[in-house]
Amino acid sequence: MQQAGLPLLVKKVLDRALAGLGLVLAAPIMATAAAVIATSMGRPVLFLQRRPGLHGRPFDVVKFRTMRETYDANGTPLPDAERLTPLGKFLRSTSIDELPQLWNVLRGDLSLVGPRPLLMQYLPRYNREQARRHDVLPGLTGWAQIHGRNNVDWDARFALDVWYVDHWSLLLDLKILALTTLTLVRRDGINRRHHATMYEFMGSDVRD
Numbered sequence: 001m002q003q004a005g006l007p008l009l010v011k012k013v014l015d016r017a018l019a020g021l022g023l024v025l026a027a028p029i030m031a032t033a034a035a036v037i038a039t040s041m042g043r044p045v046l047f048l049q050r051r052p053g054l055h056g057r058p059f060d061v062v063k064f065r066t067m068r069e070t071y072d073a074n075g076t077p078l079p080d081a082e083r084l085t086p087l088g089k090f091l092r093s094t095s096i097d098e099l100p101q102l103w104n105v106l107r108g109d110l111s112l113v114g115p116r117p118l119l120m121q122y123l124p125r126y127n128r129e130q131a132r133r134h135d136v137l138p139g140l141t142g143w144a145q146i147h148g149r150n151n152v153d154w155d156a157r158f159a160l161d162v163w164y165v166d167h168w169s170l171l172l173d174l175k176i177l178a179l180t181t182l183t184l185v186r187r188d189g190i191n192r193r194h195h196a197t198m199y200e201f202m203g204s205d206v207r208d
Contacts, residue, residue: 003136007170014170015112019105026099033064033096040087041065046100051117054137059109061117064097095184101140113173114139115161118201125203126158133161136168143172146179154201 003011023030037045044065051061066088084092091097104110110117117138123131143164144157152160164172 003168010170015105018112019102022102030099037065041068050120052120052123053109056123056134061104062100064091064100066091066097111137111139113141113176115142122201125201127204129162130158132165135165141176141180143176146176146183
């Protein structure tokens with residue numbers, strides 16, 4: 001279902017209202033997280049990364065830092081598993097690291113619900129069907145997140161994203177938000193097995 005008209009307007013209003021409320025309610029947690037990160041890992045406490053938004057347009061997503069800035073002798077960052085700290089693992093498992101993204105929702109970069117924004121370098125690797133995930137605003141959580149989060153392979157994840165694009169409704173968004181709460185409580189699918197973070201998407205065998 002195309003996101004347009006009154007339903008899209010309601011979605012945008014709800015996004016900003018709930019994001020503003022969320023920032024106020026989460027302020028004590030965010031302040032505590034910032035202080036602990038600054039003490040254990042130093043500054044900066046926030047991590048900015050360019051991500052593709054609606055129609056692939058780039059924006060800077062903001063998160064709490066979860067990794068040390070450590071490099072090998074050639075100046076190349078060490079693997080994620082070696083840079084991810086115990087504090088970082090906790091922040092990721094509780095999704096506290098993603099709370100600053102409520103600011104992105106307030107700005108209109110993100111929606112509360114939509115396909116998760118991935119990496120800019122993935123854009124040319126998508127086939128035509130997978131690229132449809134960018135037909136809607138990316139989100140803090142989405143249909144793929146409540147169906148395995150990082151514990152599903154890329155093809156399945158993109159299929160879930162495109163299904164959301166085709167079946168979007170306000171009721172579906174509310175369902176996803178409710179189920180996301182359960183997923184966070186259970187800490188399901190945070191890491192893919194044998195990977196500290198989701199492994200890199202290198203492209204599909206079928207391009208069209």
